[in-house]
Every structure is written in C-alpha cells, then in structure tokens.
Amino acid sequence: MENFDYNLVKVFCSLFDTENLTETARILNISQPAVSQSLKKLRNIYDDDLFVRTSGNMKPTIFSRKIIDNLKKSIELIELSLNQKGYNDNLFYKKNYNIVMSDLAQSFFIPPLCLLLDEANLNIDINILQVNQLEMEVKMREGKIDFAIGNFPALKDNINLISENLFQDCFVLMIRDGHPLIKSDGDFNNYNLLSLIGVDNNITGHSEVVNKILNKLGCKNKMNIPYYSAAPDIVEKTDYGVIMPSFIAKKYNFHNTFKIFPILIKENLIEVDVIYHKLFKNEKSTLTLRDMLVNNFRNR
Template sequence: MAKDLAANLDLNLLRVFVVLFQEKNTRRAAERLHVTQPAVSQSLKKLRHHFDDPLFVKVTGGLAASSYAERLYDVVAPNLDALFSGLSYLDSFSAKEMTQSVRIALSPPAMMALSGALILRFKELAPKAELSIVTWNSQTLEELSNGDTLLGIHYGDVLYPKSIYRHQLALLTASVAVRKGHPLLKEKEVFEQLADYPMASQIIPGWNEKKVVAAQVLERHGMKLDVGFRAEESAALVDVISQTDMFMPITSLFPKHRYNDIAYPNVQVPEQDRYYPLYCYHHLRHRKSPLIEWLYQVIQQLVEEQVALNADK
C-alpha cells in the first residue's frame, strides 16, 4: 500500500522546503525564514525522512535539488502559496493601522512620475507604515520572488517567471518631449520629422537595455533614427534635451507640470505603436492579499491623476 505523504506532515516543513528549494543554500533560507541555520538543517532532516529522499545534495556553492525534489516543488509551491494567501486574506486590513515595511520597485519613468506622490499618499493613508521605493533593476524579479520586494511597476513586455503575477495599471500613450523653441514645435503634426533630429533614449532595466524601442518603431515606418544619448537617470535626459535639439520619447505618465523649459510637439504616432501598458507585478502568493489590492488601487489612482494632469497641458 502506498504511503500517505500528506498524513502527519507539518505545513511549516513544506514552507522550509519551498524556501530551501528557491535559495539552494541553508544560510540564505534561514535568513528568509528568520530562523537559525541549524533549525533549517533539522527541518531538512525531517523532510528527508518523511519523503524517503535526500531532496538536496551538497555541491560547490550550495545545494542541488534531486529529481524528486523538483517534482515535489512543482506540486507544493503553488498550492502552499494559495493556502497562505487565502489565510492572509481572512485577516481584516486597515491601512491606518498597518505597521509593516513595504518595498516597491518602480521603473525609471514611473520613479520620475510617481515616487513623490506615492510617498505623500502613503504617509496620509498608512502613517504607521514604512515605505521604501527602489529603482527596478536586473534583480527585481528575483526579489519579487523571494519576498525582498513586495511590488513592482513596469511596462508590459518584461519577461517574468511563472511565480510572478501582473495586473494592468494603465494604457499609456506615446509622445515626445523637446526644449522650448525646438523646430519641431512649428509643425502642426509630427512623426516623420523625428528622423531629422537625434534622440535621447531612457534605459529602462528589463525592457530596452539592448534595443531602442523608438528607433525600432521608426524603422518599421521606413525611417532611420540617430540615437544621440542614452541614460537611465531621468534628470540627465531632461537636462540634455533642454539644451540641445534632441528629442526624448515619453508617455502620458511623464510629469509635464514640473518642467517649464520643456515642450511637447503634436506627435501623431501610428495607432499600432501608440500605446504601452503599465503593469503591477507581484508574487503569486500575494494574489489575494488585501495589502496588494490596496496598493494597486492607490498606485492606479496616482497614475490616473498624473495622466489627467498631463491631458490639461
């Protein structure tokens, strides 16, 4: 008769297994679980006995999972996440009473447009909590997976693992920014004329490090674009376009009201290249979290307010 693997199995052991599988290192697993390294080793010993399998073997740099552990993870991880998410959803949520630390990663354009407003709104609605805002980088998806970062805001075509879930926050419209007095401002409608001027392109980690999206758009329409400057920092790009004839691709999230020396020509981007979705990313285990739902609503409202403010410019 087959052994009943679910009988007398402590769910906390399964949680240790999932974290250990993700980290492949007992020390890092202990840090994430807020327990000692010997405690993790003791839990692993119990797991090995229960499943009658070594589960992990020592290799250079950490641990390697057995084939049984890989199959076990595929079964346990999504179901355990769903269980803990469901249990957390049962708790009542009050932003006013929240005391935990919240870490959010914003892509550079979102950082430029939302970080100040987000901090002010957070202090107003959750005065006892601590908010940390970091720039989205090459480690963000891993940090969303391991819990170091709770939420991330980025464009839609980011390659993300199955453990990450996303919601669409908004559909942003493409445009460009130039210095006041730029020749493009004399045109009633602008698109093909963009090829006559160099572009200042923002580097957005996880999206366009190896490609320049605006250049690809113009190439699809038979135009060749000169990329004159690239940077990740929004302030550097704004400084460059305010003193040169370069233009900077932006979206309807760009905070126009902050810059008196920047103007916006009437760019008629073809419809198939005009819209860019902005997404909220988080781990699947938080899919029904009241905190995540509240944060999503707060950020979505701030995005809508910024887009509406730009529509008046």
C-alpha cells in the same frame, strides 16, 4: 494532531515554493535545523516523505501536491482573521523595501506612493534602485530586490517571477512650442529633418521600443543621454526633440511649454508592470505592498 500548528504550515508552504531548506529558513527567519525539525514533524503527522531530495532540491511528493492548496488557503484565512484593520497590522514585519524604478517611474509613482504609505500609517523605509534587467531575477531571488515597477520586457516571461500589468502607455514626440518644423496647421511629420535626443540605458525596455519606432520612421538619434530627466530642459532650449512615454510628456508639459505629437505605429506600446519573485508571493509583507500598488495604480 495536537502538535500541528501554524508554524508547521508556514514551513511546508515555503518549502513547497522554494524546494530548498536554506532558502525556507531565510524567508521565515529561522534556522535551517528548525526547518529540518519541522519537516520531520510534518512527515510523522502525514506519514509521508512530503519532500524528496533530487539534484540538490527538495521536490514535493504527489501527496504534498494534493494538500498544498488547502494549506496555503489556511494561511490566508488565519492571516485574514488577524488582519481586520487593513494594511496596518502586527504581521507587517518587513521594515525595508528595495524597489527598482527608472527615473521616469520614480517621478510618476513615488509622490502618490508616499501619500499612500502615510495614509496607511506604515512605518517602513523604501530604497529606490536602478538595476540592469538581466541582474534582477537573481537579486529578487536573493531578497535584495522586492519589486520592480515599470517597463521590463526582459523579465516578462521569466517563469520565476510574477508580472502584473498596471497599465499600458505609448511613446510620443515632444518638441518645443514654436519649433520651426511644426507646420502652419499645427501638424508635424518631418522626422527625417528633426534632431532627436535618445535615452539609452539597460534599466528598462524603452530603448528597444524606441529603436523600433526610429526604424519605422526612418530616423535616428543625434544625441544619447542616460536619463529622461534632462530631456525637457534640452528640448525647451533647442530645436531637438525627444521620443518619450506619453504620461511623462504630459507631466512635463504642465505649462504648455511643448508640443506633443502621437506616433501612430503598431510597435508603439509600453507595458508598465509590477514584478516580484514567486518565492515571496505568500509573504504578508509582499502581499501588503503588492496590493497597495495594484489597487491604486492599475489602469490609472
């Protein structure tokens, strides 16, 4: 076993996850011939084919399935032994991250995330993107997107992605203080008389949930805009209202400019998740940022 080393274990585990020599080479930043040579060494060591080419993929053998858990655990233990200082270590080689967020998610996550990155002394760059949900899985598989943070129902059940819930929220109605439709007792239920602003884009799943709410309330949007960020100014200066996530409505209402009303219907639920591709679930750089997000934003 003198020729058995840590790099062979990484090749085996990555090939098990990707079932593809080219993808394994890309992930490990080595050449495809180097992956093939490592596989040859592994086959000699274990006296087993380990992976068999089927329909263009490298399918693991029964023996490979038996040993994968122990080999993955060995990687975790080795990296843990090299990483006794927490987030900041030499294994954190990735320098640029692409993260998909809506404008609302940006206003909520980015300020505290900046503080966390500074505290951990991580010298990395983050690019925030806005991408159609239907394009995300492919871009994640290609390594063009590292994480998506927010409400993405179209990705929730994708078997190639890992989706971890951070917290749940709900939609509320936000109108200006002093709005003529607010009752004398401070209550509100005149949705059929209210002009609503709708926010319609294909980045998050908000539109889908809001449309269900509108159907239940028997009303519709009178004006549609692409982003929530413009809504507070419109609502403050007009008699329009907007249905938006509760945590953002509270943020905008810091100076008590608005009145916020709950919407008590069953369909009113927002799942806020962090999502990443299974291909990269064992990469140190993925795990480091994933842990930072989950540990600091879950149930926040």
